[in-house]
Amino acid sequence: MLRIDTVVENIEVGSASVDIIKQAARIIKSGGLVAFPTETVYGLGANALDEAACAKIYEAKGRPGDNPLIVHINEGFELVRLAREVPPGAQALMGAFSPGPLTVILPARPGIFAHGYGDTVAVRLPGNMAARLLIHHAGVPIAAPSANLSGSPSPTTAAHVLADLDGRVDMVLDGGACKHGMESTVVDFTDTVPKILRPGAITQEMIANVIGKVEIAGCGEAAKSPGMKYRHYAPSAKMTLVIGNPASVSVKILELLGQSDAKKPVILVPTGDKALYGEAPIMLLGRRIEEVTANIYAALRRIDELGHDEVFVQGVVESGLGLAVMNRLRKAAGNNVIIV
Numbered sequence: 001m002l003r004i005d006t007v008v009e010n011i012e013v014g015s016a017s018v019d020i021i022k023q024a025a026r027i028i029k030s031g032g033l034v035a036f037p038t039e040t041v042y043g044l045g046a047n048a049l050d051e052a053a054c055a056k057i058y059e060a061k062g063r064p065g066d067n068p069l070i071v072h073i074n075e076g077f078e079l080v081r082l083a084r085e086v087p088p089g090a091q092a093l094m095g096a097f098s099p100g101p102l103t104v105i106l107p108a109r110p111g112i113f114a115h116g117y118g119d120t121v122a123v124r125l126p127g128n129m130a131a132r133l134l135i136h137h138a139g140v141p142i143a144a145p146s147a148n149l150s151g152s153p154s155p156t157t158a159a160h161v162l163a164d165l166d167g168r169v170d171m172v173l174d175g176g177a178c179k180h181g182m183e184s185t186v187v188d189f190t191d192t193v194p195k196i197l198r199p200g201a202i203t204q205e206m207i208a209n210v211i212g213k214v215e216i217a218g219c220g221e222a223a224k225s226p227g228m229k230y231r232h233y234a235p236s237a238k239m240t241l242v243i244g245n246p247a248s249v250s251v252k253i254l255e256l257l258g259q260s261d262a263k264k265p266v267i268l269v270p271t272g273d274k275a276l277y278g279e280a281p282i283m284l285l286g287r288r289i290e291e292v293t294a295n296i297y298a299a300l301r302r303i304d305e306l307g308h309d310e311v312f313v314q315g316v317v318e319s320g321l322g323l324a325v326m327n328r329l330r331k332a333a334g335n336n337v338i339i340v
């Protein structure tokens, strides 16, 4: 397996890196699988127009066949090749936030297969330079889910990809750590009112500022995005998420820790609240919500790597970017959530 060890998301994308990206593009064109960096998480890419290549994605990830793929495109790509229509709201939103961490669900053209769901298609124009060069040189749209085994946390480094998929992909492009560290915001434009199916770095507030009314899908409805109904992002350790103001949360977590018979428990804590936990074993997530977001998947993986058998997580405020973080933490905790 070939790898790039340089950070290619750089203005000065060196010619060596471009050569390797061209090699990756050839693999995509010939029906292979390439894991590549994006600004959200690493993707596991295949030619979106090649049904057999897309089938390999499902096999490599162990992904349920009813969970459709996002199609990654480049600037200048004619959306009408994939979509029956592009509602004005979707156009405005893409105008504002693409390239970037945004996916829109559009009515699909007939005949759009593996990556289509019912008669809809998910489209995203990533911002990461390596991803865009890859799509450009491949000359085809690239279908890509997150490059993890189904059920485990999304990969935010090439090492995470290899930990899950080594031997199952033809190539991994190493572009360093992902900027956002959280998957794109998915907005459905196939209903009367646009709906956020998966919160992400493009927040509800940012979307409302551009298109006015936007709803957030409730738990039941989230099944409209099939991927949201599965337990996800979960460490093997038993996980409890505690929500409330930090002082009360820490009291509750320390109480639970005292009652726990785990051999190697750990607490995930935003750095600013570290003093609340005294000598208890903690793992710090970073100060600002952007840092917590970027670190959360690596932390969930680290829990298992370090052999922790139980984890308590201090929830964050559930607005803005915090909504996306809590959406993933609730899933990781399998709804084992305590509100204080």
Ligand code: TXA
Pocket: 038, 040, 041, 042, 043, 044, 067, 068, 069, 070, 103, 105, 115, 116, 117, 120, 121, 122, 124, 144, 145, 146, 147, 182, 183, 184, 185, 186, 197, 198, 224, 225, 226, 227, 228
């Ligand atoms: O940031 C991202 O979106 C990353 C990078 C690689 O682009 N990709 C990603 O893909 O997170 P994946 O497959 O792990 O998550 C895509 C989500 C799933 O919940 C899937 O069910 C949903 O989007 N989805 C895809 N196509 C859909 C469709 N046509 N209708 C509704 N939901 C769809």
Ligand code: MG
Pocket: 145, 146, 154, 227
């Ligand atoms: Mg995923």
